[in-house]
């Protein structure tokens with residue numbers, strides 16, 4: 675099912691396609707690089723299917739689907755927030771479904787962008803993620819420091835009043 679092309683990118687061949695097309699030799703995803711660091715049999719199968727979807731429906735249509743699924747997740751989240759407490763479970767299930775849809779479409783977005791940027795997209799994404807996580811960590815740190823100082827002020831104010 676998997677092979678390697680000349681420049682070290684992993685490409686997959688059409689084993690699953692056999693029943694669909696009646697042929698067994700067409701490459702369904704040549705050129706869609708597999709990002710490094712992805713492992714595990716289940717994930718590899720999911721990658722393979724995502725690449726198959728890109729080949730069948732085309733990148734333009736799948737980019738539309740990325741947008742559509744993100745909009746569906748947005749809508750599910752708004753409904754979850756608006757739901758009565760006794761209905762939260764049902765709406766959480768809708769969120770889970772849309773969350774899964776978005777994950778699948780983001781995997782396809784990733785393949786498309788990596789293909790056209792010769793994996794630069796992968797490096798950029800990791801860089802932005804690390805920077806943003808780091809920034810979030812320092813914001814959390816600042817917020818916690820502020821909260822502690824506020825508590826200390828309240829505590830000092832209270833003990834002063836009790837003297």
Ligand SMILES: [Mg+2]
Pocket residue numbers: 743746771772775
């Ligand atoms: Mg959906």
